[in-house]
Amino acid sequence: MIWNETMECMSREDMRKLQGIRLRNTVDRIYHNCEPYRKRMQEHGVAPDDIRSIDDIVKLPFTSKKDLRDYYPFGLLSSPLSEIVRVHASSGTTGKPIVAGYTRNDLGIWGEAGARCFTAFGLGKQDVVQVSYGYGLFTGGLGAHGAVENIGGTVIPMSSGNTEKQIMLMHDLGAVGLACTPSYALYLADALHDSHIPREEFQLKVGAFGAEPWTEAMRKELEAKLGIKAYDLYGLTEIIGPGVGHECQCQNGTHLCEDHFYPEIVHPETGQPVAPGETGELVFSTITKDGMPLLRFRTRDLTYLNYEKCACGRTSVRMGRILGRCDDMLIIRGVNVFPSQVEAVICEMPELEPHYFIVVDRVNNLDTFEVQVEVKEDFYSDEVSKLLDLRKRIVHRLQSVTGLSPDVKLVEPRSIERSQGKAKRVNDKRKFQ
Numbered sequence: 254m255i256w257n258e259t260m261e262c263m264s265r266e267d268m269r270k271l272q273g274i275r276l277r278n279t280v281d282r283i284y285h286n287c288e289p290y291r292k293r294m295q296e297h298g299v300a301p302d303d304i305r306s307i308d309d310i311v312k313l314p315f316t317s318k319k320d321l322r323d324y325y326p327f328g329l330l331s332s333p334l335s336e337i338v339r340v341h342a343s344s345g346t347t348g349k350p351i352v353a354g355y356t357r358n359d360l361g362i363w364g365e366a367g368a369r370c371f372t373a374f375g376l377g378k379q380d381v382v383q384v385s386y387g388y389g390l391f392t393g394g395l396g397a398h399g400a401v402e403n404i405g406g407t408v409i410p411m412s413s414g415n416t417e418k419q420i421m422l423m424h425d426l427g428a429v430g431l432a433c434t435p436s437y438a439l440y441l442a443d444a445l446h447d448s449h450i451p452r453e454e455f456q457l458k459v460g461a462f463g464a465e466p467w468t469e470a471m472r473k474e475l476e477a478k479l480g481i482k483a484y485d486l487y488g489l490t491e492i493i494g495p496g497v498g499h500e501c502q503c504q505n506g507t508h509l510c511e512d513h514f515y516p517e518i519v520h521p522e523t524g525q526p527v528a529p530g531e532t533g534e535l536v537f538s539t540i541t542k543d544g545m546p547l548l549r550f551r552t553r554d555l556t557y558l559n560y561e562k563c564a565c566g567r568t569s570v571r572m573g574r575i576l577g578r579c580d581d582m583l584i585i586r587g588v589n590v591f592p593s594q595v596e597a598v599i600c601e602m603p604e605l606e607p608h609y610f611i612v613v614d615r616v617n618n619l620d621t622f623e624v625q626v627e628v629k630e631d632f633y634s635d636e637v638s639k640l641l642d643l644r645k646r647i648v649h650r651l652q653s654v655t656g657l658s659p660d661v662k663l664v665e666p667r668s669i670e671r672s673q674g675k676a677k678r679v680n681d682k683r684k685f686q
């Protein structure tokens with residue numbers, strides 16, 4: 254099923270025309286209503302009249318997370334505060350959070366985008382969906398909640414935590430959909446197993462997972478453990494929240510709602526557009542929002558775009574899995590390593606649980622790279638020689654994928670801390686030295 258066929262299946266030519274018109278209106282709105290943006294554009298030597306089509310977007314200056322911090326909390330609004338009906342915030346690594354303001358119209362756009370996502374996951378009016386993203390300043394809970402209500406489904410507004418109750422209600426209320434982070438889904442999968450309630454008594458069929466990077470291997474793991482189809486749900490507070498993009502039944506790329514959020518890929522260092530299909534930093538311009546429209550917002554997320562029509566019938570551009578954030582990239586002994594590379598290796602080995610933790614440190618001026626990984630119950634009690642052999646194979650695989658030879662520590666099942674929201678899988682001790 255497709256929620257909005259007109260928009261999701263539009264020809265490329267018509268889409269670009271529409272995006273051009275919407276961008277022009279947005280630039281006009283921002284220029285006349287947001288002082289810091291006007292100044293930035295003037296410094297950059299660009300005026301609203303210079304934007305005639307979507308191709309002109311490259312003339313506009315970038316917006317960064319730093320800008321949102323500098324103008325905290327409301328400096329980048331293009332609507333008066335009296336029009337803002339909701340705020341959300343994302344916690345940054347340091348200091349003040351980033352605050353986003355939404356008008357009623359913006360909430361409508363969010364609801365529309367969310368409805369496209371949950372429809373593409375195969376959910377509808379008849380379905381009960383358990384929303385186990387956190388409710389509150391985080392956009393996950395309320396975002397998924399609005400989306401499910403919009404498609405006429407029945408929401409269980411669980412929020413995260415209280416795992417036993419999660420399982421009880423999932424079972425008793427017949428949840429067909431589960432919306433949470435992939436790491437919390439793993440946690441719930443273990444809890445479901447521990448409950449000793451037979452799987453057949455659950456109705457669960459669909460996972461709407463996002464808010465953190467997850468690999469293809471993790472998808473397989475979650476689908477097998479929970480007996481569901483697991484779909485990617487993408488978004489970020491600054492742009493709207495969950496609903497910026499979603500997978501479809503083909504599970505072959507994340508469709509972006511590009512009639513609302515225009516994507517570009519640029520080189521993370523130079524800011525120059527990369528060649529089509531190449532990986533780089535994802536940049537979004539919101540082209541329909543009123544409250545806090547953003548131009549060329551640097552997400553720090555690394556991915557690529559694919560403009561080919563999808564087998565599902567949608568023509569909307571698809572992005573590849575988020576490889577990680579530029580900020581998450583670890584540079585260990587000069588080599589770039591993403592936690593997602595470690596995850597892919599761990600999930601492919603049947604002896605291991607998909608739980609891992611990376612510790613990076615610097616000892617005597619040399620970087621150390623430790624990977625802790627949980628061994629499955631059946632293997633953990635195995636002979637020492639088998640464990641040593643397993644350890645050797647993991648080191649070997651990680652070496653061929655990352656180019657580095659980590660110190661692998663096999664740990665007991667369930668000893669790595671579980672997450673109920675976004676997982677923390679790295680401790681880079683060098684940052685505090």
Ligand code: DLL
Nearest residue numbers: 343393463464465466486487488489490494495575
């Ligand atoms: O995480 C919004 C969201 C909630 C998306 C629920 C999906 C589901 P923030 O807290 O602002 O917003 O974090 C945004 O999380 O820039 C990515 O780095 C990461 N992220 C979000 N979705 C995905 C995904 C929400 N599907 C940041 N895959 C983004 C990989 C994701 N990373």
